[in-house]
Amino acid sequence: MKTPYLFSGLSSPTSTSSRRRPGSRSLGWGESLFENHVFHQPRDLDPGLRRGDEPEKQLNPINRYKTPWVLILFFSCFLLLRFHAFAENKMEQDATKMVSLQDVLKIAQKQNPAIKAAQKRWEAEMESISPSRSFPDPVLTFVTYKEELQTRAGPLEKKYGISQKFPFPGKRKIKGKVAKEKARMAEEAYKSKSLKVFSQVTNAYYELFYIDQSIRVNQQLADQIRHFARVAERKYATGSQTQSSVFRAQVELAKILNDLITLKQKRISALARLNSFLNRPTREPLAPEKPTHLTFDDKAEDLIKVAKKYRPEILAANALLGKSEAATSLAVRQYFPDLTVGYEISKIGSGNTNTTFDGKDAEAFRFQVNVPIWFNQMNSQYREAKAMRASSEALLMDWTNRTMFEVEDLTVKMETATRLIKLFKDTVLPQAEQALKSSQSGYEADRVRFLDLLDSIRTLLQFELEYYRYEANFGQAKAELERVMGIPLSEAKKLN
Known part of the structure; x- marks a missing residue:
């Protein structure tokens, strides 16, 4: 019986072809x-x-x-x-590239939309100073008559004229001062917005730093608990430990892993918030650096003196007061008239009279003054200006009082954070680490219960998180204090 093949080019090892040429050979198994x-x-x-x-x-x-x-x-x-x-x-x-706070603030200065908007408003107000002090536009007059008006010199055909209004002396200068004070207010608003954005950026920066440190600490403790969970399993296998220790280790590990998931979600939100101030994509990678120079020894009284001189809100309130005073002076000058001077020439037709004035054009100078008789309107403007001045004085006092409180409050916060950072760094954390090492060695030698070991781990975790929270609080309070003062603390020390 012949073996069937699917391809005609394949032949059975036991069959031969009757048409094979001399000198040729049969195809081997699998050849084509x-x-x-x-x-x-x-x-x-x-x-x-x-x-x-x-x-x-x-x-x-x-x-x-x-x-x-x-x-x-x-x-x-x-x-x-x-x-x-x-x-x-x-x-x-x-994703793990470290970026310093100064670099982040430079990016915010260049790219933050709120800062750009405030800067453009300031530039716009600066451009309004020169026009406010200018004279009104002159008035050019051209008169043509439908029917010729007869005069002694001939028919009056056309009339040309030009006039210029001259405000009462001092009005233009005062208007320029009002515009200048408005520009100064816009400048201080720009500085205030920049400092506010810097404070927000710093706050978000150190919040991201705290979350990163929390993730790192939890990951390290998770590794430790995994290690002791394996130790507990070995002890349970040898009968020297109950199974409950293994379960407790697994539960504690699950809790830390759950905290890590929550922290990573918070990091995404914190990074998006920081990038929003920098006008960048929300997922743009950034890793904050550890804060430095965590010391503070300035006195609140000295800082208050500096803040009264340099805080933008106080300077803006001063500018508003100056604007209100100038507006009051301008309201008083509204009782005085303005002068308008003009020149006119009338075109006279010739050939219609026998006088020597036949066809001679008539020239005239015109002087006008407005008569300010609507005293109700001017009195209202004056009362409005005085009310705005009183409001500006009250606003200046309010900002001064608020500044004194904020400087005092932030000074206390920074002093507290400085003491706590030193306490945790020099005393609390070393003691907690030593207690954990003692519990580790005692547990491995069966002298310490597993619950005591877990308690030492939780204590160290809590203290480390508190330590990094105090570092972040210090950086955030420092940025807020510099916002209130209007200048960096390093410059404030030089002024004192």
Whole structure:
């Protein structure tokens, strides 16, 4: 019985072809006609050799063309994988790239939209100073008559004229002062907005720092609990520990892992908030640096004196008071008239009279003054200006009192944070770490219960988180104090 084959080019090892040419051989098992007939025998072979007797050194034609492409494909895949690994590594490096607070503040200064808007308002107010002190536009007059008006010198045909209004002396100067004080208010508003944005950026920066440190501390403690969970399992296997210790370790580990998930979610929100102030994409990577110079020894009285001189809100209130005083002076001058001076020339037709003035143009100078008789309106303007002046004085006093309180409050916060940072760094944290090491060695030697070990771990976790919270609070309070003062603390020390 013959064995069936799916391909006509394959023959059974036991069958022969009746049409085989002399000198040819049967196709071996698995060989194809393509391999034997498409590629002819190379010419450099000995013609006396049969196909079945070809030397081993003669390469198969398919392999000769296929091998380079396999190598190219292999190296292409290798390079692609290496590039992908490099890209992932670069992304991780970017995500953990440390950026200093000063660099972040420079980005905010250049890119924050609120700062740009305040700056443009200031520039706009500066441009209004010069026009406010200018004279009104002159008035050019041209009159033509539908019917000629007869005069002694001839018919009046047309009339030309020009006039200029001159406000009462002092009005233009006062208007310029009002515009100048408004520009000064816009300038202080720009400074205030910049300091406020800097404070918000610093607050978000140190909040992100605290979250990063919390994630790091929780990850380290999770590794420790994993280690002691394995120790508890070994002790349970040997019978020296109950199974409840293993369960407690697993529960504590699950709690820390749950806290890590929450902290990572908070980090995404904190990073988005910081990037929003920098006018960047919300997921733009950024890692804050650890705060430095965590000391504070300034006195509140000295800082209050500096804040009264440099706080933008106080300076803006002073500018508003100056504007109100100028507006009051301007309201008084509204009782005095303005002068208008004009020149006119009338075109007279000639040839209609026998006088010596026939056809002679008439020239005239015109002087006008307005008569301020609506005293109710002017009195209302004066009372309005006085009320605005009183309001400005009260606002200035309010900002002064608020500044004194805020400087005092922030000074206390910074002093408290400084003492707590020193206390935790020098005393609390070393003692908590020593207590944990003692509990670790005692637990491994079966002298300390697992619950006591967990309590030591929780205590160290709590103290480390409090320590980093105090560091973040110090940086945030410092930024807020500099916002209230209007200048950095380093410059304030030089002034004192």
